[in-house]
Amino acid sequence: MTPPTACPDARGLKRLIDGRLTWPAEAALTAHLEDCAACQERLEQLAASDPFWERTARNLAGSRTRFPSALDRRLNLSAAAPESPAAAPDYTRRRFLVAAGVALLGLGLGAGIAWKWSAGPNPDSGPAGPTAGGTDPGPAEPRRTGVLVVIAPVDFYYPDYVTVRSGLETNGIRVTVASTARPARPSPPAPGAAAGIITADVEPHRHLSVVRGNEYDAVVFCGGAGVTEYTRPGPAATAARRVIADALAARPPVYVTAVGTGPVVLAHADCFRGGVRATCFPFGQPPGTYKAQLVERGADWVPDGIVEAGPLITAQGPEHNMAFVRRLLDRLKPAR
Amino acid sequence: MADLPATRISLLARLRNRDDAASWQEFVGIYGPVVYGYGRKHGLQDSDAQDLTQVVLEAVVAAMARRGYDRALGSFRGWLFTLAHHKLYDLRARLRRQPPGTGDSDVRNLLEARPASDADQALWEQEYEKRLFDWAAGRARADFQEATWRAFWLTAVEGRAGDAVAGALGMTVAAVYMAKSRVMARLRALVAELEGDDPR
Numbered sequence: 349m350t351p352p353t354a355c356p357d358a359r360g361l362k363r364l365i366d367g368r369l370t371w372p373a374e375a376a377l378t379a380h381l382e383d384c385a386a387c388q389e390r391l392e393q394l395a396a397s398d399p400f401w402e403r404t405a406r407n408l409a410g411s412r413t414r415f416p417s418a419l420d421r422r423l424n425l426s427a428a429a430p431e432s433p434a435a436a437p438d439y440t441r442r443r444f445l446v447a448a449g450v451a452l453l454g455l456g457l458g459a460g461i462a463w464k465w466s467a468g469p470n471p472d473s474g475p476a477g478p479t480a481g482g483t484d485p486g487p488a489e490p491r492r493t494g495v496l497v498v499i500a501p502v503d504f505y506y507p508d509y510v511t512v513r514s515g516l517e518t519n520g521i522r523v524t525v526a527s528t529a530r531p532a533r534p535s536p537p538a539p540g541a542a543a544g545i546i547t548a549d550v551e552p553h554r555h556l557s558v559v560r561g562n563e564y565d566a567v568v569f570c571g572g573a574g575v576t577e578y579t580r581p582g583p584a585a586t587a588a589r590r591v592i593a594d595a596l597a598a599r600p601p602v603y604v605t606a607v608g609t610g611p612v613v614l615a616h617a618d619c620f621r622g623g624v625r626a627t628c629f630p631f632g633q634p635p636g637t638y639k640a641q642l643v644e645r646g647a648d649w650v651p652d653g654i655v656e657a658g659p660l661i662t663a664q665g666p667e668h669n670m671a672f673v674r675r676l677l678d679r680l681k682p683a684r
Numbered sequence: 685m686a687d688l689p690a691t692r693i694s695l696l697a698r699l700r701n702r703d704d705a706a707s708w709q710e711f712v713g714i715y716g717p718v719v720y721g722y723g724r725k726h727g728l729q730d731s732d733a734q735d736l737t738q739v740v741l742e743a744v745v746a747a748m749a750r751r752g753y754d755r756a757l758g759s760f761r762g763w764l765f766t767l768a769h770h771k772l773y774d775l776r777a778r779l780r781r782q783p784p785g786t787g788d789s790d791v792r793n794l795l796e797a798r799p800a801s802d803a804d805q806a807l808w809e810q811e812y813e814k815r816l817f818d819w820a821a822g823r824a825r826a827d828f829q830e831a832t833w834r835a836f837w838l839t840a841v842e843g844r845a846g847d848a849v850a851g852a853l854g855m856t857v858a859a860v861y862m863a864k865s866r867v868m869a870r871l872r873a874l875v876a877e878l879e880g881d882d883p884r
Contacts, residue, residue, distance in 0.1 A: 365869050381858035388861045395865035396872045407817035408841045
């Protein structure tokens with residue numbers, strides 16, 4: 349079949365692979381890709397060279413990272429099922445022995461990162477940890493459960509967090525909190541803030557680097573000066589981008605939302621390229637700095653309290669947070 | 685063999701920190717199975733292959749604690765092969781109740797004393813490649829939805845046609861091509877991370 353639109357350039361295809369296209373742009377490109385054999389091949393060539401594709405097939409044949417072969421029949425694949433994976437050694441005991449040996453040598457193994465792999469309040473989604481040693485049991489199909497609330501490790505805006513979380517939970521929505529530090533520390537109340545405003549450290553359920561955006565019904569990036577952690581180059585920003593890309597790549601896409609200064613994270617993940625309507629906290633230091641970041645990254649900045657554009661919902665912060673929660677609850681109704 | 689990659693230097697350098705548990709876990713998870721597989725390919729029983737793995741990794745730990753990885757020894761991949769080869773020699777000698785060699789000898793001397801055959805090296809390379817891709821696949825799989833992973837596997841690894849896979853998985857053809865390309869790009873990046881140079 350002849351595709352109805354002109355072939356995209358290599359840059360567009362590369363951005364498609366990287367998950368860096370806006371939602372409308374990706375939809376247009378995938379519509380073209382559906383019927384264009386030439387672009388299907390170009391996409392593969394951009395992903396890797398022919399020798400690397402061959403090398404991958406050769407080395408992964410028989411790997412336990414394949415999904416369980418029991419699914420072959422359900423997928424009607426049994427007629428041409430590949431050979432059963434070769435029996436692999438059980439590395440469990442070996443890893444124990446090695447770890448014990450290393451520990452005997454006085455090294456401080458075992459500390460530190462265990463919380464990264466904890467399932468948090470959502471055991472159904474399971475840990476997304478690596479499968480070193482070839483003992484991958486084969487994860488279950490991701491099921492969307494609740495809302496992922498992302499806060500900065502330092503200087504997140506506590507009122508954003510507490511309003512969103514309590515608003516969702518009191519309406520029966522399961523909330524999973526993710527960040528890149530434990531505990532995450534909020535910004536102190538501004539000088540002269542009304543008496544009675546309190547903040548507290550927050551113990552996130554999961555490390556942002558191990559959550560997947562497609563496991564939730566929605567993702568909310570809360571605001572605060574600390575959102576720069578998710579915008580400046582580094583592993584935290586990479587994790588944030590991946591969560592956003594996974595969410596938007598899901599079908600139907602997961603709602604990707606942000607309040608206060610949070611939309612800046614979405615802007616740096618190129619969600620607003622091409623004039624997508626969005627809003628954010630309009631002030632900041634210097635004044636308008638967050639708005640400027642959205643505009644620089646292609647957003648059509650709108651001075652409304654809440655702005656929706658497809659699966660993207662942005663809100664300006666404090667006085668709009670409750671309305672934002674109500675809007676999100678309304679959008680999540682079909683999923684509940 | 686490829687030169688010691690910059691990213692590996694980074695991991696190896698991190699191993700000098702005795703308290704860097706994450707780096708040690710990563711190291712053991714990646715290289716342990718290579719040594720184990722090498723031992724098994726040489727006919728060792730499971731428990732002996734585990735012993736081989738343990739003594740080799742302990743030797744790495746000791747070397748790192750002493751002076752870190754010495755670039756003069758060549759690529760880490762090759763250095764580890766030499767170490768594994770030597771320890772395998774010792775283990776076999778012990779199993780035959782023969783006096784073992786001196787485990788503390790200089791690795792370069794060992795190479796001369798107990799040269800590895802081309803077949804040995806080929807076995808090592810095979811194990812190394814398998815483990816490299818297995819590790820990368822394990823990491824990549826965690827980054828994608830299960831349907832994406834299946835689409836990649838069925839097309840890229842098992843060579844099934846995109847439209848057939850789309851039908852089996854209930855996806856569009858475009859989604860299948862996106863899936864296989866995105867996973868492949870991630871795999872390529874992970875392999876490059878471990879190898880430190882451009883994937884072949």
